[in-house]
Amino acid sequence: STSTSLALMVRPDRYDSSKLCRATGKIRFLRIAFYKKDLQKAIRFALEAENKGYQVFLNMVNTTGYSNSQLREMASVLAEINPYAVTIVDTFGCMTQQKLTDFFDILNSVLPNNVKIAFHPHNNMLMAYPLAQCFIKLVEYSNRDGIIDGTLMGIGRNPGNLPSELIANFLNTQYGEKYNLGEMSAVIDRVIEPIKKKYEWGYSTAYMFGAAANINRNYVEYFLENNLPL
Numbered sequence: 001s002t003s004t005s006l007a008l009m010v011r012p013d014r015y016d017s018s019k020l021c022r023a024t025g026k027i028r029f030l031r032i033a034f035y036k037k038d039l040q041k042a043i044r045f046a047l048e049a050e051n052k053g054y055q056v057f058l059n060m061v062n063t064t065g066y067s068n069s070q071l072r073e074m075a076s077v078l079a080e081i082n083p084y085a086v087t088i089v090d091t092f093g094c095m096t097q098q099k100l101t102d103f104f105d106i107l108n109s110v111l112p113n114n115v116k117i118a119f120h121p122h123n124n125m126l127m128a129y130p131l132a133q134c135f136i137k138l139v140e141y142s143n144r145d146g147i148i149d150g151t152l153m154g155i156g157r158n159p160g161n162l163p164s165e166l167i168a169n170f171l172n173t174q175y176g177e178k179y180n181l182g183e184m185s186a187v188i189d190r191v192i193e194p195i196k197k198k199y200e201w202g203y204s205t206a207y208m209f210g211a212a213a214n215i216n217r218n219y220v221e222y223f224l225e226n227n228l229p230l
Helices: 036-051 068-079 097-110 128-140 164-175 181-198 205-212 217-225
Strands: 006-010 027-034 055-060 085-089 116-120 146-148
Touching: 027 036, 036 055, 036 068, 055 068, 055 116, 068 097, 085 097, 097 116, 097 128, 116 128, 128 146, 128 164, 164 181, 205 217
Parallel strands: 006 027, 027 055, 055 085, 085 116, 116 146
Antiparallel strands: none
16 A cells, blocks of 8 residues: 555664665654663664654563663653654563553553554453553543554564454454454465464463563573473
8 A cells, every 4th residue: 555654673782784775665654662671772773863864662671670660760761752653562471451551540640642642452361452442442431542562463473463454353343443353354265374384373361471481482482392291
């Protein structure tokens, strides 16, 4: 589509921002995924990216690892950069609706109104869809725009992401949106289904237990690959 905008995702601890070219063509957005320890690197990267014409997302990796006071402090720092969006990231797939509400309320109270709040759920505990519905309600009663990350058929590294077709249907039926589910279905049949025959993703008890223990899926993968009991 000629109206499609593309985004790149980078880790500021793994990429030299001086190598970043100016924003051109369809690539308008830059998503900077950073851990707490790399805050200053993320800030430097964001400022350079904004100077080069990108609209910047600041993705707080493992947001559930923040206390409320830490998140408030982080939001105050990020507000000074005035990014396009700040993203709540459920890296370990262990987010609860109460945690999401607490985090959203903190960001909503600290960030300037022009900064969008985004949400990136993982589906370890099959909570991506209900959490996305919760997020939509939070945005509805707030004073700003929100963004939800999703993928067709939930495609993504185990255990997958929020299925875009699910949340699109929810927005169509509950909010009168006009997302084309037929086109989504066609892409799933033509593109995603063949990939799923080769690479598995989706719910598994191993990743559910990993989320319950609040640990990175790297550890779960290590146990599975080495046939170790979880």
